Amino acid sequence: MEALSENLFLNGEDSDEAYVPPEACKDWPIQDCHFSDWQKQYHGNWFLCYGRVMCGQGWPIAVQAMIFLLMLPTFMFYVLVILPYSEYLDVWKHTALTLVGSGSVLFFIVLIMLTDPGYLPSSDAPSYNVRYELSNGKTYCETCKIWKPARASHCVICNACVRNFDHHCPFVGNCIGERNYMYYVSLLWFVTLGSAYELTTIVFVLLEVAPMVSANRQRTLYVAFVLSIRNNPCLFFLALISGVFLFTYGHHFFMHLYLIVNNQTYKEYIRRNDLDFDAKRYDRGCYVNVYERVCLPVHQSHILVSQSNHNR
Numbered sequence: 356m357e358a359l360s361e362n363l364f365l366n367g368e369d370s371d372e373a374y375v376p377p378e379a380c381k382d383w384p385i386q387d388c389h390f391s392d393w394q395k396q397y398h399g400n401w402f403l404c405y406g407r408v409m410c411g412q413g414w415p416i417a418v419q420a421m422i423f424l425l426m427l428p429t430f431m432f433y434v435l436v437i438l439p440y441s442e443y444l445d446v447w448k449h450t451a452l453t454l455v456g457s458g459s460v461l462f463f464i465v466l467i468m469l470t471d472p473g474y475l476p477s478s479d480a481p482s483y484n485v486r487y488e489l490s491n492g493k494t495y496c497e498t499c500k501i502w503k504p505a506r507a508s509h510c511v512i513c514n515a516c517v518r519n520f521d522h523h524c525p526f527v528g529n530c531i532g533e534r535n536y537m538y539y540v541s542l543l544w545f546v547t548l549g550s551a552y553e554l555t556t557i558v559f560v561l562l563e564v565a566p567m568v569s570a571n572r573q574r575t576l577y578v579a580f581v582l583s584i585r586n587n588p589c590l591f592f593l594a595l596i597s598g599v600f601l602f603t604y605g606h607h608f609f610m611h612l613y614l615i616v617n618n619q620t621y622k623e624y625i626r627r628n629d630l631d632f633d634a635k636r637y638d639r640g641c642y643v644n645v646y647e648r649v650c651l652p653v654h655q656s657h658i659l660v661s662q663s664n665h666n667r
């Protein structure tokens with residue numbers, strides 16, 4: 356392989372854009388990589404338990420986002436809505452719902468953060484400049500010096516190619532790829548569900564409180580509701596946060612449902628208007644698309660724990 360690499364390098368140096376690499380190099384498998392080698396190469400990842408657990412490179416931002424965007428609003432909801440208005444709400448039932456909901460969100464955030472999205476280790480072969488696509492969908496990554504599989508893409512933030520690359524999510528500090536995509540969709544579902552629950556609970560409390568704050572019983576429910584909001588600005592603020600979360604995460608969830616049904620990644624979706632790109636090339640019908648995304652097993656991680664199973 357080394358001799359072939361050298362040959363390639365020389366040919367690549369001398370040739371123009373139309374250079375066609377030898378057939379053999381197109382079939383080079385993606386090499387596995389020991390976690391310590393990966394850590395040296397990509398300094399951002401954090402490994403725990405001797406490489407058994409890998410943390411995405413953006414984990415400090417992810418932890419802050421988790422605390423300030425998810426845990427803090429949930430805590431405020433519990434302290435400012437559930438506890439003070441226990442006369443209108445079943446506190447135990449709502450405590451259980453809040454714990455299960457926030458626990459599920461936390462569980463999926465941690466899973467996404469700690470799962471290798473499907474990184475493809477780079478090769479040490481010399482680079483050669485080819486920009487076309489093979490019949491099996493493979494394309495060459497100039498940075499990683501590998502023929503990446505169909506639908507894999509290079510993430511500039513992680514500086515690595517990712518299998519079935521969807522996008523890089525700064526809020527979870529990791530790439531979203533083949534190996535953690537369904538965790539991401541599950542997270543969107545639970546945040547959407549939790550936001551809808553919080554919003555409806557706050558509206559319910561405001562409606563229950565409304566008759567109390569309305570001195571004049573002749574006022575309509577609408578006016579009483581507006582008065583209730585004026586007298587409870589904290590509840591209104593929390594309802595606003597829940598509404599924004601419901602809209603943004605709900606929108607993302609339904610968009611990813613659309614992508615699953617159409618067998619598209621987000622990267623393919625945003626390129627749907629490119630004239631030289633067929634965004635529906637992997638569409639095999641709704642049922643097969645869903646089966647492929649949800650039921651088929653994902654590829655094993657190329658980042659290995661011990662040297663003994665290196666290049667297995």
Ligand SMILES: [Zn+2]
Nearest residue numbers: 496499509516
């Ligand atoms: Zn790459």
Ligand SMILES: [Zn+2]
Nearest residue numbers: 510513523530
């Ligand atoms: Zn990334």
